[in-house]
Amino acid sequence: MSSSSKKTSMRVDWRAGHGILSGTVNATAGTLVTTSLAYSAGMPAGWSLAAGAAGAVGTLVAGLRKRLTRATLGFRSACWMAAGTWSSWALSNGGPTTLPAIGTLAVAGITAGTMAVGFAAHEETEQARRTLLMSIGTRRALAAEWIDRIARVCRVEGATIPGIEHWPSGMGYTVEVELPEGGTTRRAIADRADALASDLDLPHGCGLQVMPGVSRRRVLIQVTTKSYRGMELPFPAEELAETVTVNNPAPVALLSDGGRAELDMRQASTIVAGPTGSGKTNWLHTLIARLNQTNDTLVWVIDLNGGSLGLPWLHAWREAQQQGPDAERSRWAGQDIPVPGVDWVASTPAEAARMLKAAVRIAKQRKVTYQQHMRAEDDDKLPVSPEVPEIVIVVDEGAEVAATREARQVMAGISEVIRIARAMAIRAVVSVLRVTQDVLPDPMVRKMASNRVCTGATEDAELGHMFGWRALSAEDSFDGPGSLLIGTEGKQPHKGQGWRITPSVIEAICAQTAHRRPRLDTPSLDAAGADYAERWTLERCGHLWGAQHATAGAPDAEASSSRAAGGPRQWKATAGWDAPRSADHVPTPDAAELEALFQLPAANRDNPPAETADNSSGRGGTDWSDPSTWTAGRERREPEQPDARQAALMLLLAAGREGTGASAIARELADDFGTTRQTVVGWLKAWAETGEAVRIGSGSKARYVHRQHAPESPTED
Numbered sequence: 001m002s003s004s005s006k007k008t009s010m011r012v013d014w015r016a017g018h019g020i021l022s023g024t025v026n027a028t029a030g031t032l033v034t035t036s037l038a039y040s041a042g043m044p045a046g047w048s049l050a051a052g053a054a055g056a057v058g059t060l061v062a063g064l065r066k067r068l069t070r071a072t073l074g075f076r077s078a079c080w081m082a083a084g085t086w087s088s089w090a091l092s093n094g095g096p097t098t099l100p101a102i103g104t105l106a107v108a109g110i111t112a113g114t115m116a117v118g119f120a121a122h123e124e125t126e127q128a129r130r131t132l133l134m135s136i137g138t139r140r141a142l143a144a145e146w147i148d149r150i151a152r153v154c155r156v157e158g159a160t161i162p163g164i165e166h167w168p169s170g171m172g173y174t175v176e177v178e179l180p181e182g183g184t185t186r187r188a189i190a191d192r193a194d195a196l197a198s199d200l201d202l203p204h205g206c207g208l209q210v211m212p213g214v215s216r217r218r219v220l221i222q223v224t225t226k227s228y229r230g231m232e233l234p235f236p237a238e239e240l241a242e243t244v245t246v247n248n249p250a251p252v253a254l255l256s257d258g259g260r261a262e263l264d265m266r267q268a269s270t271i272v273a274g275p276t277g278s279g280k281t282n283w284l285h286t287l288i289a290r291l292n293q294t295n296d297t298l299v300w301v302i303d304l305n306g307g308s309l310g311l312p313w314l315h316a317w318r319e320a321q322q323q324g325p326d327a328e329r330s331r332w333a334g335q336d337i338p339v340p341g342v343d344w345v346a347s348t349p350a351e352a353a354r355m356l357k358a359a360v361r362i363a364k365q366r367k368v369t370y371q372q373h374m375r376a377e378d379d380d381k382l383p384v385s386p387e388v389p390e391i392v393i394v395v396d397e398g399a400e401v402a403a404t405r406e407a408r409q410v411m412a413g414i415s416e417v418i419r420i421a422r423a424m425a426i427r428a429v430v431s432v433l434r435v436t437q438d439v440l441p442d443p444m445v446r447k448m449a450s451n452r453v454c455t456g457a458t459e460d461a462e463l464g465h466m467f468g469w470r471a472l473s474a475e476d477s478f479d480g481p482g483s484l485l486i487g488t489e490g491k492q493p494h495k496g497q498g499w500r501i502t503p504s505v506i507e508a509i510c511a512q513t514a515h516r517r518p519r520l521d522t523p524s525l526d527a528a529g530a531d532y533a534e535r536w537t538l539e540r541c542g543h544l545w546g547a548q549h550a551t552a553g554a555p556d557a558e559a560s561s562s563r564a565a566g567g568p569r570q571w572k573a574t575a576g577w578d579a580p581r582s583a584d585h586v587p588t589p590d591a592a593e594l595e596a597l598f599q600l601p602a603a604n605r606d607n608p609p610a611e612t613a614d615n616s617s618g619r620g621g622t623d624w625s626d627p628s629t630w631t632a633g634r635e636r637r638e639p640e641q642p643d644a645r646q647a648a649l650m651l652l653l654a655a656g657r658e659g660t661g662a663s664a665i666a667r668e669l670a671d672d673f674g675t676t677r678q679t680v681v682g683w684l685k686a687w688a689e690t691g692e693a694v695r696i697g698s699g700s701k702a703r704y705v706h707r708q709h710a711p712e713s714p715t716e717d
């Protein structure tokens with residue numbers, strides 16, 4: 001134990017109160033010791049009587065200040081007087097240590113201790129009664145004030161206040177109003193909400209909301225008297241230790257009354273709106289964190305602003321895969337983080353188009369495959385589980401791309417996904433700068449995206465557009481970044497505050513929840529095909545880390561020159577959006593190339609090594625198109641195996657027109673050469689690139705045929 005901790009443990013708190021027993025023993029012992037000292041010093045007996053009287057007066061004064069009851073005051077003063085009297089008697093009758101003196105003191109002490117129990121109980125009851133009366137009195141006064149205010153401001157006479165409840169958070173209170181008979185409606189109060197707030201003279205950032213009560217004539221007025229302005233509520237990452245399901249609503253903000261706002265991510269899509277800097281992106285991160293807490297949700301991100309929403313969710317996973325001295329510096333080096341926190345990131349229009357088309361294919365496939373399952377479950381929506389996970393596509397519009405053609409294309413694509421995939425466990429979360437008629441105009445989509453979050457608005461009309469009939473003004477709703485309105489379409493929204501999440505917390509969450517991320521179910525995998533399976537290849541995602549393969553579409557001269565000059569990416573100028581190159585023509589990068597990028601020192605990342613013939617030999621032995629094979633413990637590289645490679649080629653030839661796959665070849669070679677599947681995948685890809693072999697089919701159905709047996713024009717769907 002350190003010396004400082006020793007000091008701490010020996011510290012005595014002299015202000016500590018006494019219980020009844022210790023108090024009685026202390027008082028009795030104190031009287032005995034003081035009297036003994038006075039006796040040995042030859043003090044006169046009158047001194048003790050005076051000391052007792054002084055003690056009684058002191059107790060009386062202190063007790064009165066504490067507003068103790070008369071009974072307690074009387075008892076405590078009597079104890080002091082009794083002690084003084086005994087002491088004085090003992091001093092004049094042979095001292096305090098004679099048998100009669102000690103006997104009398106013991107009897108007096110026991111009597112006082114016994115009586116103290118009764119007095120303490122009486123005091124407690126009396127104090128509770130006083131508090132209750134006081135709060136009833138305060139509430140009664142507050143209720144009277146409100147009846148008067150409603151009559152003056154809303155011109156509603158005869159309203160009554162059945163209840164007032166102060167919020168445990170201390171941020172305000174709720175008044176329950178019963179409207180008088182005669183046809184007065186809630187609107188009579190709700191329409192005057194601004195006027196009521198002004199009458200109350202609430203501080204800026206505070207306001208009041210009028211909510212429906214238990215019946216037509218009951219109204220709840222929620223008054224916020226303190227605001228969260230300037231407060232930063234750290235995201236409660238420790239809660240993510242518990243695994244949850246997307247079938248239950250996710251907590252997404254803290255309400256002023258101390259409760260939590262929840263959104264049902266299973267049943268509805270979500271729109272989040274707010275101007276730049278209002279905290280949208282932060283809120284989206286907290287939502288992704290909550291989705292990572294589940295074991296039955298995959299998050300796909302579309303962010304045309306350089307993928308900045310998705311990137312923080314990839315760092316921990318990527319750094320856990322890296323090797324070499326540069327990687328060693330990462331706190332995630334060598335950790336077992338098998339998958340990233342988001343399952344697919346699209347940061348270019350072409351990639352977004354691929355993702356959205358894959359989502360539509362998955363929805364159609366699921367509709368066919370799981371029909372029986374839905375019948376068996378008697379459910380008109382696909383039941384979600386870790387085996388058949390929900391896909392949540394999060395789209396961050398971002399100020400930079402809001403008005404571009406690409407952004408509109410993405411919005412149109414997302415509308416289609418929302419419409420087609422609604423019952424097939426694919427949901428969207430769309431972030432927009434402001435809600436106007438032209439955002440998601442499709443009424444069906446508006447209905448499906450019924451979860452609404454607003455982090456800021458410049459006009460009251462925007463709130464009306466978001467939440468329908470409104471009772472809150474934009475001015476009263478937001479007080480700084482993180483404050484938000486949350487609710488569902490057409491319902492009164494709640495005022496709340498989002499948690500603040502930081503990049504380091506996001507990375508820690510990725511590491512904590514990576515092992516509970518589900519895999520896409522096989523029918524969905526098949527439907528998504530190579531577009532999904534090859535989403536982490538260099539060509540497709542390398543640019544997220546600064547590689548020059550910036551788009552999967554062909555960038556035009558303007559975009560290229562701007563990148564070459566170090567300027568921002570001009571996605572607006574990206575060619576090929578209308579006709580994104582099909583996956584068939586996207587050459588799959590070899591493992592060594594991607595590995596080289598991941599191992600590149602930060603300074604060199606913008607200039608990855610040029611592809612060489614040697615690079616394309618696939619000697620890295622890792623199938624980078626299949627992230628499930630990216631594990632932290634795969635540092636050991638297999639040496640070149642010319643014999644094994646030759647044997648694999650023979651097996652490919654022997655497979656004839658039927659062809660074969662990496663797993664089958666690896667099984668054959670395992671005993672003689674110890675060759676792994678990943679190594680064979682590398683060889684097959686290299687042969688496919690040189691034309692030695694032809695790849696047929698995609699996803700789990702992909703197989704390779706030697707060129708001698710290849711059909712005239714292979715179909716690579």
Ligand SMILES: Nc1ncnc2c1ncn2[C@@H]1O[C@H](COP(=O)(O)OP(=O)(O)OP(=O)(O)O)[C@@H](O)[C@H]1O
Nearest residue numbers: 232275276277278279280281282481482498499500
């Ligand atoms: N819940 C919060 N609590 C406290 N501060 C917050 C919160 N959310 C956001 N902020 C602050 O506001 C800043 C802007 O937040 P954020 O980037 O999420 O806004 P945005 O609306 O997404 O802006 P943009 O459209 O530019 O991306 C953050 O850097 C942070 O300082």
